[in-house]
Amino acid sequence: MDDQVRTRRTDTSGTCPEPPSDAVKRLLPWLVAVAYFMESLDTTILNTAVPVIAKAMDVPPLSMKAVLASYTLSLAIFIPISGWMADRFGTRRVFAGAIGLFTLASLLAGLSQNMYMLIACRILQGCGGAMMVPVGRLTLVRTFDRTEFIRILSLVTIPGWIGPVIGPTVGGFMVAHLHWSFIFFVNVPIGILGLILVARYLPDYREEKRPPDIKGFLLFGAGVALMSYVLEIFGEHILTPSQTIALLAVSVALILAYGYHSLRTRWPLLELGLFRIRTFRISVSGSFFTRLGVGGVPFLLPLLYQIPLGFTPMQSGLLIMPQAIGGILAKLALSRILDRLGYRNMLTSNTIILGALLMLFATVGPYTPVWLIVLQASLYGAFSSLQYTTMNSMAYADMDQHKTSSAGSIASTAQELSISFGIAAAGLITAFFIPEHAPSREKAMMGFGLHEAFIVLGIMTILSTFIFAGLKREDGERVVHRSQVRMNRGYR
Template identity: 65%
Template sequence: MNVPDSITAPSPFFHPSEASKRLLPWLVAVAFFMESLDTTILNTAVPAISSALKVAPLSMKAVLASYTLSLAVFIPISGWMADRFGTRRVFASAIGLFTLGSFLCGISSNIHVLVACRVLQGCGGAMMVPVGRLTLVRTFAKSDLLRTMSFVAIPALVAPMLGPIAGGLIVGYLHWRFIFFLNLPIGLAGLLMVYLHLPDYREKNIHPLDIVGLILFGAGVALLSYVLEIFGEHALSSREISGLLVLSLVLLAGYGLHAKSIAYPLLELSLFRIRTFRASVSGSFFTRLGIGGVPFLLPLLYQVGLGFTPIQSGLLIMPQAVAAMSMKLVMPRLLSFFGYRGVLISNTVILGFLLLLFATIGIHTPVWLIVLQAFSYGAFTSLQYTSMNTLVYADITEEETSNASSIASTMQQMSISFGVAAAGLATAFFIPDSVRSNPAGMIHGIHEAFLVLGGLTILSTIVFRSLKRGDGDAVNQQKILHPGG
């Protein structure tokens, strides 16, 4: 094991044996699976949970968005936490928080408690994936890292495929609460594995945590997401909503000024001066605003609008994940032949038109056509995500990799959260309160939302036009297989 000089080797209490090194990727893969599964398993259960909690299905967007939003807020401090307190302690705490949050979600009696518990889950999830990946990087030699990272990336592909159908089966045959209780035995087994097999790395020299930046950034993002969720509702007046919107933007602008004035900011915004990094991160953000709400809208369309059962809804969503896994085989060749600029511009337009096609799905649409659309959407979405995620590292130095990864992960989770909120906002705009229990009115509103999101996705191609021919050529095969989605 080759540990950098600035890193403290595993504590004397624990030295990773060969057996532990063989089991470590499995442990991290389990954590990745838990975090990835939780972002998809809930989607097909949205109508059932909203009915049980006596809230409108569109109100469930807060339950979905709060989890990804908390990931966005707390991912930036995960690396600092691991360096300061040690990878084993932070990873164990992350699994513990995630498991506790899952249990509390399962016993929640109203939507407000459920949202709060989802935030707690997100705090754990924000630490699990980055710290697990960091532990692998510090444990395995570079010659073994590609194989290890590729193995660990598999759960991130499998979980979206299993999530919708697992959620449908649980709702159909058990109770929606078991969606959260499913994490309990996995989490407890993970804690035991951490104790037995996870090395404990920490930095000797720790730079101070940017607490002011965390407060400014976290408060600004959380407030902006809240404004997007309540926009169009009657809980607050337009003047109050406008005030909150301005306040959130002031907080985020304040963080931007603060980050320029200190040596170790929470997020290193100077990386946005690099053209490929700026295009990939900002392009990813705006693209995900359009496609990020699809996992929220499709179950509503299938179940509330078309009357499918949760199990049938999950089966109709599964082709997306199957196509995404299949697409991994041809992505390197496509990127090599067309280049990043060509792929991202053309693929983003295709995704926008596929969203427009979702607006044609109605009660008379044959199932085979729905499956074909879902498969096509999954394939092109996988190509989009991989292209955007790997372009991040095209012109990034080794010293900048950690900061670049933190910014990319944070912006990705923000855009997913905002995408769900935008989808809910668009749907609520087109569905009056008087017809929300009417399937025909629901279908019409969701169709209109897909048209809006499709147009927004097509417009996001403007960002990728700043790329030049040859950008991304430096990204080698190793980075093409970089996990993430």
């Protein structure tokens, strides 16, 4: 890989006109860190504002799940083409376009007058976010030697830790003292600063041109978008049962058609042949089903804190903060834990603990002491952080170096898909337990729905343990000592 990177810098084909200067190498990590921060902040700052936005737009709080899920679904659809875009049009142009699109979509989201406009803007944000972080990481790989890369990546991912810490609190403060629109407007000055830095300091790398997998993109994108739509509206009686089944069948057929297509084309959108590698297959599939259980928690917890418990958005944000702090502290001990337990024991035991902690949120009620809520949130954040980073790093245990980019695209796409589906599942399960003829579905959450949803999602999480049981005791030994820097952004 090092030889390939050096060849790209000096090749006469012009992948990079000249080696980056020392000034560029000093500022480039901070530029990419802006992208990490914007994306990680945007995935958490909205959560505490969900009840307030729902009230302002006169929609039920559970309907706001589409606003959250649309962003992660957009990420899942567009992440696979980020590498091709960078190789074809250059890292500088694509990165600048991504920041510009994300910033513009944030501005438009803050000006939205109804939920449908907000969903459309969130989809645009996802398009930009899908290009920002992968292309930024690719630029770092092509700029720094491997001896420097580990240190640089550790520096760059720190904002990815900070975003979940301050996001819920900042969102709660803005909703309480300003207006919910400011949770989107805050991205505008950060984005403008990023554009200025990109124009001055981002190297412009290119690769040999390869044809885009347009057919694969259409099949895959249409399949997952249709499936997500059906999951979003399921239970809202918009479609008849026969129509729902028909649309699900079409979405599954499109995804299967993409799988068939990807195995028969030279340049597939996602290289599904990598699933033949046992550790990669177990890591990605186990991660997918685990996140189906926990992906909706950032959506449900603010509802739990603000509707049944009666906390303000600001107080709700403060109660969510311990999750992120617990996650950061847990990362510091991950290498020692993995060295002692190994990947198989770590994932099988941690998944059960995580599911049990998730079910414990069903015990939180109006008379639960705040210190106990904080303790539960801290423990849940710590164990979920251990789970995410371990699952992510396991994907690279037996992966050839030249396949890591393709593996990363698949893992990132599956992660965003599972989060999107997890949010839809959380809303669907909650709605299922609310009496259909309740006088107020919002008030009904106080006695029904939310608590039952945490129990069901916890059970779903524990069931994914059976997938990780397929690991062998010695799996992952080669990555034990570098797991927290390999996929360090795994908190989400």
